[in-house]
Amino acid sequence: MLASFLIMLREGIEAALITGIIASYLKQTGRTQWMPAVWLGILLAVALSLFAGAALQILSAEFPQKQQELFEAIVGLVAVCVLVSMVFWMRKAARSMKSEFQHSIEAVFASADAANATPLSATWALIGMVFFAVAREGLESVFFLLAIFQQSTGPAAPLGALAGLLCAVVIGYLIYVGGVRLNLRRFFRWTGAFILIVAAGILASSVRSLHEAGLWNGLQTQAYDTSGILPASGPLGTLLAGLFNYQDTPTIGEVLVYVVFLVVSLYLFLRPHGTAGHGGASAAARGSRS
Template sequence: MLVPFLIMLREGIEAALIVGIIASYLRQTGRGQWMPAVWIGVFLAAALSLFVGAGLELMSSEFPQKQQELFEALVGLVAVVILSSMVLWMRKVARSIKHALHVSLDAALAGSKHQAWALIAMVFFAVAREGLETVFFLLAVFQQSEGPAAPLGALLGLVVAILVGLALYSGSLRLNLAQFFRWTGLFILVVAAGILANSVQALHEAGVWNALQGVVFDISHSLPMDGPTGSVLAGMFGYQDTPTVSTLGAYLLYLVGALVLFFWPAPAKPSSSHVAQKQG
């Protein structure tokens, strides 16, 4: 329940920030009459995300067992790629996202024709990115979880994200967004490592990947996956009580590589005096 809650909270706040930045800029520049177009873009992006999620879920329910395992593996791999790129992208552009949205908004409203459609499209693509990221991640989590806890966690995360977004927009809440995205990003990378390990295992069960299947260690007697603690760890971090060389290797290789990229210092921007010296 915690994993889908945090993911939905993070993605929801990110989407709320995008909408909030657009709404504030429109209000500050005297263009508040364009807000209906913004909400149309948000609604279309949410509808697309729900349609894609429901469609993929219905497709998977019709597959035979081996094809379901393959589908689960592919969804997990896509989720890992999307989650990793999302975390690293946000780390890179967090400080400039407001300026980038302002530029995109000005460009959408610059023309004399089709301004409403341009604004709807701009908001749609900005919000749809967050929605589709969430869809693939939640599909990967739901496939590895049983019972209503995961969907309830996602729903609770969405509700809290909406409330936080409204509070941020109204100015009644102050939140250190840099620290929020940093710590949730770190958590997401650990979760993504577990999804990758489970995807490798699903590829084996689908008969696609059969190499490196030797068991590294067996702690099923002391911390079984179907026990209370083991099931929580499995649902949150992809814990396996009898990991193979391929699953444990995928987990460690991904996690080490992702953490190195995550903590790698961002290149320093050249100062204005330095730029002036180079131009002179």
Template sequence: MLVPFLIMLREGIEAALIVGIVASYLRQTGRGNWMPAVWCGIILAIGLSLSVFAALYVAAAEFPQRTQELFEAVVGVIAVCLLTTMVFWMHKAVRTIKAELQHSIDEALASHDHQGMALVGMVFLAVAREGLESVFFLLATFEQNAGYGAPIGAFLGLACAVAFGVALYYGGARLNLRMFFRWTSILIIFVAAGLVATALRSLHEAGLWNYMQGVAFDVSGILPDDSAVGSVLAGIFGYTATPSNGEFIAYLLYLLPALFLFLRAPAVPSTPTSKAAQS
């Protein structure tokens, strides 16, 4: 429940930041009459994301067992790629996102031909990117977690992000972007490493990976999978008390380089979201 909440909160805040900057800039430049085009782009992006999620989720349920394991592995790999791209893109883009969006708005509205469509397309692409990232992560998470915890967590995270977006637009929100994105990015890197190991396990269960299946270590006597803490760690980081050599190596091969590259990258400046949306 915690990870879907965190991912949807972060993705939602990224989308809210984009929409807030666009809406504020249109209002400040006397072009508030274009807000219906912004809402149209947002609705289309949400519709696309929900359609893709529903189609993939329903299709996966119809797969035979082996194909379903392969599907889970593929979705896990896609989720890892998207999460990694999201982490490093936002770490860099948060410094220039306001200027880039304002430039894109000016370009979209510069021509008198199809101005509304250009603005709709710009907002649609920006929000759809966040939505599709969320789709593949949630698919990977829902495949690993039975019950209602993951959907509830995702819904609560999205609801909090929407509330934050409203407060951001009206000037009531304050958030240190540097700290928020830095610490959530580090957690997401650990989550993605767990997805890498889980994807490799799914490939083995699909009969496509049968190498390095010896047990790397066994801590089931200390922290079994079915314990309260073990279940939480499994849901967040893909923890298992008896990982195979391949899973453990894959986990480290992703985690160590990703953490190293992220931590050595220049930190973004501390930027309150209220200033980003209003100034």
């Protein structure tokens, strides 16, 4: 539950920052009459994400056992790629997010003015900009939530995702109106590290699914057995399995993939990258509250 909660909280806040920057700039430039276009873009992006998630879930239920394992492995691998690209993209994008979106908004209206286009053309252009920005976050969420749901049973993971999204909506609104001053650089740094740990577990699970699908048979010797000390079926083991894909009898291949991925990704993510990134992240935070 905690993994899905934190991931959706982060994704939701990212989407809230994007829409907050756009809404704030429209307000600052006296274009509040265009806000319905922003809301329409958000609603279309949410609808697309829900449709994609439902379609993938229904599709996976129709597969035979081995194809089901292959599907789970593919979803897991896609989720890992999405998670890694998300945390590293946000690490860099925070530097120039505000200026890029403001430039895009001005480009929309400048193009419409230059072509003597109708307001409807500018409206659809603004809807498209918001739609693609928010849909990116929504489709990312679909893949890694599917990967987490495949590893969890019961309603805990979906409820955690819903709670994280609702909290993100509230925090995003409070940031927009200026009621909350969130240290976004620290928030994205530590949630990014946590997400990489989750991604390592999903990757190890994908290796296991590939083996069960009959496509990967290497390094299948059992690495260790902690079932007598910390069984995966026990309360703590279940919690660790939901958070980090804990297994009490993993194979050498699963452990190797988990450790190598985690060491490399955390090193690249946590290493210092200069004061420019810090200043840019702060600028993005200030822009989201303006």
